Amino acid sequence: MRVGVLGTGTVGRTLASKLVSLGHEVRMGSRQAGNEHAVEWAREAGEGASEGSFADAAEFGELLINATAGAASLDALGMAGGGNLAGKVLIDVSNPLDFSRGMPPVLAVCNDDSVAESIQREFPGARVVKSLNTVNADVMVTPDVVPGDHVMFVAGNDDEAKRQVTDLLESFGWPRERVVDLGDVTGARGMEMYLPLWLRLFRARGTARLNIGLLTE
Amino acid sequence: MRVGVLGTGTVGRTLASKLVSLGHEVRMGSRQAGNEHAVEWAREAGEGASEGSFADAAEFGELLINATAGAASLDALGMAGGGNLAGKVLIDVSNPLDFSRGMPPVLAVCNDDSVAESIQREFPGARVVKSLNTVNADVMVTPDVVPGDHVMFVAGNDDEAKRQVTDLLESFGWPRERVVDLGDVTGARGMEMYLPLWLRLFRARGTARLNIGLLTE
Numbered sequence: 001m002r003v004g005v006l007g008t009g010t011v012g013r014t015l016a017s018k019l020v021s022l023g024h025e026v027r028m029g030s031r032q033a034g035n036e037h038a039v040e041w042a043r044e045a046g047e048g049a050s051e052g053s054f055a056d057a058a059e060f061g062e063l064l065i066n067a068t069a070g071a072a073s074l075d076a077l078g079m080a081g082g083g084n085l086a087g088k089v090l091i092d093v094s095n096p097l098d099f100s101r102g103m104p105p106v107l108a109v110c111n112d113d114s115v116a117e118s119i120q121r122e123f124p125g126a127r128v129v130k131s132l133n134t135v136n137a138d139v140m141v142t143p144d145v146v147p148g149d150h151v152m153f154v155a156g157n158d159d160e161a162k163r164q165v166t167d168l169l170e171s172f173g174w175p176r177e178r179v180v181d182l183g184d185v186t187g188a189r190g191m192e193m194y195l196p197l198w199l200r201l202f203r204a205r206g207t208a209r210l211n212i213g214l215l216t217e
Numbered sequence: 218m219r220v221g222v223l224g225t226g227t228v229g230r231t232l233a234s235k236l237v238s239l240g241h242e243v244r245m246g247s248r249q250a251g252n253e254h255a256v257e258w259a260r261e262a263g264e265g266a267s268e269g270s271f272a273d274a275a276e277f278g279e280l281l282i283n284a285t286a287g288a289a290s291l292d293a294l295g296m297a298g299g300g301n302l303a304g305k306v307l308i309d310v311s312n313p314l315d316f317s318r319g320m321p322p323v324l325a326v327c328n329d330d331s332v333a334e335s336i337q338r339e340f341p342g343a344r345v346v347k348s349l350n351t352v353n354a355d356v357m358v359t360p361d362v363v364p365g366d367h368v369m370f371v372a373g374n375d376d377e378a379k380r381q382v383t384d385l386l387e388s389f390g391w392p393r394e395r396v397v398d399l400g401d402v403t404g405a406r407g408m409e410m411y412l413p414l415w416l417r418l419f420r421a422r423g424t425a426r427l428n429i430g431l432l433t434e
Binding site (some may be wrong): 106165180183205 | 318324329333362399
């Protein structure tokens with residue numbers, strides 16, 4: 001499959017490399033084609049890896065991943081172009097962390113809205129699925145680095161899109177019975193608002209290789 | 218020990234009954250002495266159980282529990298009286314759920330503040346520990362209704378207060394190795410902002426007898 005990964009940070013590069021290793025063709029997009037992180041990634045990832053502008057990557061991909069910073073996502077997707085998003089599954093991995101007021105970061109949007117919802121509103125033709133934002137990049141693509149039955153969430157308005165994302169998660173190593181469907185895209189609020197707890201768990205345990213399990217009666 | 222429980226809802230009554238069953242003397246406080254839920258609770262709970270105003274309960278207790286609605290907690294504690302809180306461990310179990318804008322509820326305070334922090338600011342003499350708000354009442358007092366190694370959090374500025382609360386949690390059935398210290402009282406943000414995720418997990422699994430485990434590398 002052809003995948004467009006928007007964003008050149010650790011999350012974008014880690015997801016893009018995993019996708020290449022699974023045999024997908026991946027184009028990494030950034031504000032301007034020739035971004036040094038993207039060029040270096042494409043050279044190291046080898047066959048199947050390329051880079052370009054946000055619009056290049058979005059046009060290229062049959063499936064898209066938003067791995068830009070949450071506060072910059074609408075802008076990046078605007079540069080990608082609504083027409084390049086229309087009808088495509090768009091996995092929103094972003095977190096709206098705002099570090100401008102110091103540590104710990106606050107969320108740039110929360111409570112009655114989320115990044116995923118704002119993307120879905122702005123680009124109604126995109127089939128937005130929120131996922132992967134609740135774990136760090138290592139855990140996203142190698143869930144076994146954390147032992148035990150920890151879980152991954154999906155939320156979005158399009159059931160078929162969530163099934164496709166669940167298939168992709170399974171190819172990353174997430175058993176499908178550990179993928180929890182949180183319903184429509186407003187479920188992204190809970191997933192994004194989990195971040196302050198994650199940051200404290202990280203501090204308490206001293207490792208970012210952590211995740212939560214879901215236990216019921 | 219003498220415990221003052223502020224609040225007559227399901228959470229307050231469930232915690233108060235558990236405390237009586239463990240041999241503590243418990244006074245349930247409400248806006249006005251003679252609240253029908255409190256009177257009924259005291260009659261059913263039997264020896265060791267009494268009821269009164271917020272101030273009566275706060276004066277009575279060596280340890281206090283805020284089980285009022287988060288949006289009403291500062292008001293309730295104001296009625297309890299700052300002098301009755303001074304020097305005492307105050308377990309804040311509240312969640313700032315605001316149902317006034319329909320379902321799902323939003324949080325009345327979040328992101329850069331929390332109910333627990335607002336209580337600690339308003340009543341600096343109280344030794345506020347946030348805990349128990351991340352599970353429903355059944356699970357609070359009978360953690361074994363959910364099988365597996367699910368966790369409970371504590372957050373607060375006073376380490377000795379957190380130790381006392383951890384002892385109490387252990388007496389409720391929470392093994393101390395499953396009590397996770399999230400640091401100072403600002404850790405309450407993450408615990409309160411977890412609620413939107415909890416509400417979605419509840420909907421996804423169809424039971425409120427649920428909790429999360431914490432898994433690390």
